[in-house]
Amino acid sequence: MKHLIEPLDFTKEEYEKIFSLVDDIIANPEDFSSVCKNKLLASLFFEPSTRTRLSFETAMLRLGGGVIGFSDAGVSSTTKGETLSDTIRVMENYADICAMRHPKEGAALLASKAVTTMPIINAGDGGHFHPTQTLADLITIRHYKGGFDNLTVGVCGDLKFGRTIHSLVRALNRYENVKFVFISPEELKMPDPFKNFIDKENYEETNDLMEAISKLDVLYMSRVQKERFVSSDEYERLKDIYILTEEKMKYAKEDCIVLHPLPRVNEISTDVDDDERSVYFEQTKFGMYGRMALIMYLLGVEK
Ligand code: CP
Numbered sequence: 001m002k003h004l005i006e007p008l009d010f011t012k013e014e015y016e017k018i019f020s021l022v023d024d025i026i027a028n029p030e031d032f033s034s035v036c037k038n039k040l041l042a043s044l045f046f047e048p049s050t051r052t053r054l055s056f057e058t059a060m061l062r063l064g065g066g067v068i069g070f071s072d073a074g075v076s077s078t079t080k081g082e083t084l085s086d087t088i089r090v091m092e093n094y095a096d097i098c099a100m101r102h103p104k105e106g107a108a109l110l111a112s113k114a115v116t117t118m119p120i121i122n123a124g125d126g127g128h129f130h131p132t133q134t135l136a137d138l139i140t141i142r143h144y145k146g147g148f149d150n151l152t153v154g155v156c157g158d159l160k161f162g163r164t165i166h167s168l169v170r171a172l173n174r175y176e177n178v179k180f181v182f183i184s185p186e187e188l189k190m191p192d193p194f195k196n197f198i199d200k201e202n203y204e205e206t207n208d209l210m211e212a213i214s215k216l217d218v219l220y221m222s223r224v225q226k227e228r229f230v231s232s233d234e235y236e237r238l239k240d241i242y243i244l245t246e247e248k249m250k251y252a253k254e255d256c257i258v259l260h261p262l263p264r265v266n267e268i269s270t271d272v273d274d275d276e277r278s279v280y281f282e283q284t285k286f287g288m289y290g291r292m293a294l295i296m297y298l299l300g301v302e303k
Pocket of ligand 1: 048049050051053133262263
C-alpha cells in the first residue's frame with residue numbers, strides 16, 4: 001500500500017506512469033467509467049476547498065466509484081473531541097481510499113500512520129504540502145511545454161505559506177537544469193527548509209516581478225494566504241503586492257504560460273484571462289484527470 005503525502009513520495013517513473021494514464025483517460029474516458037465500481041472514496045475536508053474536494057469527488061464518480069465524507073469538520077465528531085487518528089481508523093472500515101485536507105502541517109502523515117489498508121492522499125496540510133495540486137501543475141506544464149527539463153520557472157506571491165509552491169518546487173527540482181526565480185516580498189520569502197534542497201546556482205530571489213518576467217517559461221502566481229496570517233494588518237498590507245495585468249504580460253515571452261492553483265483574489269487581473277498564455281482554468285481540468293489516474297494507481301486498479 002502506498003500513500004501520497006508529499007510530492008517526492010512518488011518517483012519520476014511513477015509520475016510518468018500517472019501522466020501516461022492521464023493521456024489514456026483523456027483520449028478514451030468511456031473506457032474508465034466503471035473501473036472503480038464498488039470502490040469508495042472518503043473525502044475528509046477539515047478545511048475549506050472548492051477545486052480539490054470537488055475534483056476528487058468528480059474523479060471517483062467518473063471512475064464509477066462512490067464517495068462519502070464531509071466538507072466541514074464542524075459537522076463531524078471532531079467537534080466532540082475525537083482525534084484524527086480515531087476518525088481515520090473508523091474511515092478505514094468504510095472506504096477504500098481517503099483524500100484528506102487539514103489545517104495542521106503533518107496531519108496527512110499522521111493519518112497514514114493510523115491505517116493499514118486504506119491509502120491516504122494529502123489534499124493539503126496547512127502551509128506544508130499539496131501534492132495533488134502539484135500533479136495538476138505538472139500535467140499542465142507537460143501538456144504545454146512537452147516536459148520539464150531546461151525550464152525557468154517563476155513562482156510569485158506568498159512563498160512562505162504557499163503549500164502549492166512548496167510542493168511544485170520540490171517536484172520540479174528533480175528534473176534537469178530547472179531554474180527557479182522566487183518572487184516575493186521579504187516577509188513572504190521561501191522558507192529555508194523548502195529552499196535548502198535546491199542547488200544555490202539553480203535559484204534566485206527577487207521582489208521585482210517585472211525584473212523577472214521576461215526570462216520565465218512558466219509563471220506560477222499565488223494568492224497571499226490570508227488564513228495563515230496571525231496579523232490581519234500584515235495581510236492587508238501585503239495582499240495586493242503583486243497584480244499581474246495584461247500590460248505586464250507584454251514583457252513576458254510569447255510562449256510563457258501562466259499558472260495559478262486558484263482560488264484567485266486580486267493577484268491576476270481578469271484581463272489576463274483572455275491571454276492565450278493563461279492556462280489556470282485548463283489546469284483545474286488536468287487536476288481532475290490527474291486525480292482519476294492517482295486513485296487508480298493507488299488502488300491498483302487497471303482498465
Ligand atoms: N487549488 C486548491 O487547492 O483549491 P481549493 O482550495 O479550492 O481546493
